[in-house]
Amino acid sequence: MAVSRADGRGNEDLRPLGIVYEKLARVDGSARFGFGEMEVLASVSGPIEVRLAAEQPSRATIEVNVRPLSSLPGTESKALAASLRGLLTPSIILSRNPRTLIQLVIQSLTPSLTDRFSPSLVAASINAASLALLNGGSIPMTGVVCAAAVASLHPAFEEATSTLVLDPSEAESHTAAASGCFAYLFTTETGESQESPAIPGARLVWTNWHAKNGTFDEGELSRARALGLVGAETVWRAIKRSIPQMDGLPSLPAVGHLSAEVLEGAAQDEDDIKVSDRESDDAKIET
Amino acid sequence: MRPPSPSIPEKDFFFAALDQDVRLDGRGFLEPRSLDLSFGAELGHVECSLGKTRVLAHVDAKMVRPEPQRPFEGLISIHCELSPMAGAEYEPGRSSEEETALARHLDKIFRRSDAIDREALCVLTGERVWHLRLSVHVLSAASSSSSSDAAAAAGGGGGLLDCASLACAAALRHFRRPEVEVHGTGEVTVYAPEARAPVPLALHHTPFCVSFAGRSSLKVRMLLDPAGLELRLAHGVLVLALTAQRELAVVHKAGGLPLAPETLIGAVEIAARRARELETWLDVHVRDDWARKNVEVR
Numbered sequence: 001m002a003v004s005r006a007d008g009r010g011n012e013d014l015r016p017l018g019i020v021y022e023k024l025a026r027v028d029g030s031a032r033f034g035f036g037e038m039e040v041l042a043s044v045s046g047p048i049e050v051r052l053a054a055e056q057p058s059r060a061t062i063e064v065n066v067r068p069l070s071s072l073p074g075t076e077s078k079a080l081a082a083s084l085r086g087l088l089t090p091s092i093i094l095s096r097n098p099r100t101l102i103q104l105v106i107q108s109l110t111p112s113l114t115d116r117f118s119p120s121l122v123a124a125s126i127n128a129a130s131l132a133l134l135n136g137g138s139i140p141m142t143g144v145v146c147a148a149a150v151a152s153l154h155p156a157f158e159e160a161t162s163t164l165v166l167d168p169s170e171a172e173s174h175t176a177a178a179s180g181c182f183a184y185l186f187t188t189e190t191g192e193s194q195e196s197p198a199i200p201g202a203r204l205v206w207t208n209w210h211a212k213n214g215t216f217d218e219g220e221l222s223r224a225r226a227l228g229l230v231g232a233e234t235v236w237r238a239i240k241r242s243i244p245q246m247d248g249l250p251s252l253p254a255v256g257h258l259s260a261e262v263l264e265g266a267a268q269d270e271d272d273i274k275v276s277d278r279e280s281d282d283a284k285i286e287t
Numbered sequence: 288m289r290p291p292s293p294s295i296p297e298k299d300f301f302f303a304a305l306d307q308d309v310r311l312d313g314r315g316f317l318e319p320r321s322l323d324l325s326f327g328a329e330l331g332h333v334e335c336s337l338g339k340t341r342v343l344a345h346v347d348a349k350m351v352r353p354e355p356q357r358p359f360e361g362l363i364s365i366h367c368e369l370s371p372m373a374g375a376e377y378e379p380g381r382s383s384e385e386e387t388a389l390a391r392h393l394d395k396i397f398r399r400s401d402a403i404d405r406e407a408l409c410v411l412t413g414e415r416v417w418h419l420r421l422s423v424h425v426l427s428a429a430s431s432s433s434s435s436d437a438a439a440a441a442g443g444g445g446g447l448l449d450c451a452s453l454a455c456a457a458a459l460r461h462f463r464r465p466e467v468e469v470h471g472t473g474e475v476t477v478y479a480p481e482a483r484a485p486v487p488l489a490l491h492h493t494p495f496c497v498s499f500a501g502r503s504s505l506k507v508r509m510l511l512d513p514a515g516l517e518l519r520l521a522h523g524v525l526v527l528a529l530t531a532q533r534e535l536a537v538v539h540k541a542g543g544l545p546l547a548p549e550t551l552i553g554a555v556e557i558a559a560r561r562a563r564e565l566e567t568w569l570d571v572h573v574r575d576d577w578a579r580k581n582v583e584v585r
Contacts, residue, residue, distance in 0.1 A: 022426075024341065024372065024426055024427040025339040025340075025341075025427045025429040026372075026373060026374040026375070026427050026428060026429060027371075027372060027374075027375070027427075030372075037328045041372075041426070043371075043372040043426075045371065045375045048375055065370055065371060065379045067368075067370055067424065069345055069422060069424075070345060070347050070366075070420055070422050072366065072368075103371050103375065105370050105371050105372040107343075107370070107372060107424060107426070109327065109332075109343070111329065111345070111347060
């Protein structure tokens with residue numbers, strides 16, 4: 001049942017995805033990810049020296065810091081940081097670098113209306129963190145975690161099923177009956193996905209689906225899960241397409257839905273793409 | 288984590304280069320690093336980069352009850368914190384010396400210098416005023432000094448402060464608060480940006496911060512816009528915040544290299560010229576972005 005959304009999107013349309021590799025000077029990897037204008041900047045440093053108290057003898061320590069745009073980091077930020085740590089851990093091979101630290105900083109670039117992070121902002125944070133880890137190149141990973149947010153809107157009139165929309169805007173998730181973010185780990189260890197052989201299999205690693213009035217039914221949850229997977233797969237394709245251009249163009253044109261044919265076609269486009277340097281930083285000793 | 292410290296060959300190279308009138312990155316003594324500014328989707332969201340240092344500044348406003356002692360003045364708070372994104376040596380939660388110095392400088396330059404007209408932020412005396420929140424996030428502190436050196440012990444300053452204060456100035460100039468109307472009996476209507484064009488902040492003046500690093504060997508040399516090693520090895524740092532109209536807002540020279548009055552006046556002249564350049568440059572960029580965003584229809 002198609003519900004007309006405020007910005008004219010279909011129920012299963014994401015906002016244009018923005019992927020920019022920021023090349024921040026003091027960290028190992030950095031990237032900015034945005035669902036439309038809802039952007040998050042993430043940076044990763046690692047493996048680096050770790051404090052004695054946080055050192056672990058057989059694996060690396062992950063530290064995540066979440067910083068909202070305008071307010072001081074409070075309880076919500078700490079909660080999100082703990083969740084991010086948990087959901088990114090399956091994608092990183094920690095045993096490869098024991099007694100070291102992998103330090104992630106998630107900087108929100110979008111003002112939030114309330115203290116809570118909206119599900120799309122959480123999804124953008126997860127995607128930005130994955131991009132930063134890929135950009136760093138120094139951290140061994142098993143797969144890529146991609147996330148998308150889903151909201152269940154109140155039905156227009158009395159109906160049996162409510163409408164599920166993908167990538168809700170801040171206003172939509174504020175008024176939704178239930179909403180949440182779904183994070184999937186894409187890794188070849190789980191085989192290929194049923195949808196398309198070009199995408200590795202996905203496993204749900206985290207979700208914060210919650211309902212305003214406290215109850216939701218399982219049917220709605222599994223439909224939301226499936227819709228979240230569709231969104232996460234689109235994000236994965238966009239990330240995969242941006243990797244060959246990581247050292248070249250600073251930003252990509254907006255991408256929406258990508259089909260498998262376009263992905264294969266992108267391999268041939270590499271030669272046509274003009275690689276331009278964003279900073280001529282090797283010319284002089286810049287500090 | 289241990290910050291990188293200058294080694295003896297680095298020190299010797301730096302001093303020998305200075306004696307031959309050469310800076311480490313090939314700039315002229317009075318040449319600043321390259322400057323870039325980009326505005327976000329929201330009004331008051333600005334990212335400024337000076338060389339490899341990048342700072343993000345964001346202004347937002349909400350209506351609150353004023354302080355009881357000052358019922359006709361708005362509130363301004365500046366929040367500045369260095370996260371590990373700026374450099375792995377900044378630990379979250381623990382304020383390094385540099386962070387406190389940066390916060391104090393920004394406070395002096397923008398709040399204590401009365402740059403923003405607080406009485407213009409008043410909506411309803413004693414009931415409702417605007418509370419402006421200026422958040423500064425350092426994305427990359429490529430020009431910082433370590434905490435154990437003379438320059439930082441003298442109170443901080445230098446490349447990071449220049450970039451941060453320019454980002455703050457740009458954010459304050461770019462920001463527009465919603466239009467409000469007060470009806471007879473104390474009812475306040477706040478108009479959405481689509482209904483009535485938002486109003487720019489009333490700024491008494493826009494201060495720009497210019498830093499110098501001083502080093503004396505045969506004679507005293509002042510380096511404009513010091514960065515990295517220059518800050519760590521300088522004998523003293525001079526921080527000047529002034530407006531394009533040649534009014535000094537902040538003069539900070541805490542210890543370090545003794546300067547003759549003529550050198551100080553000379554530095555002020557150079558800083559005044561730089562402030563004028565920055566003012567015109569900033570004005571052009573802010574107006575361009577306002578036009579692009581169609582903030583108002585005339």
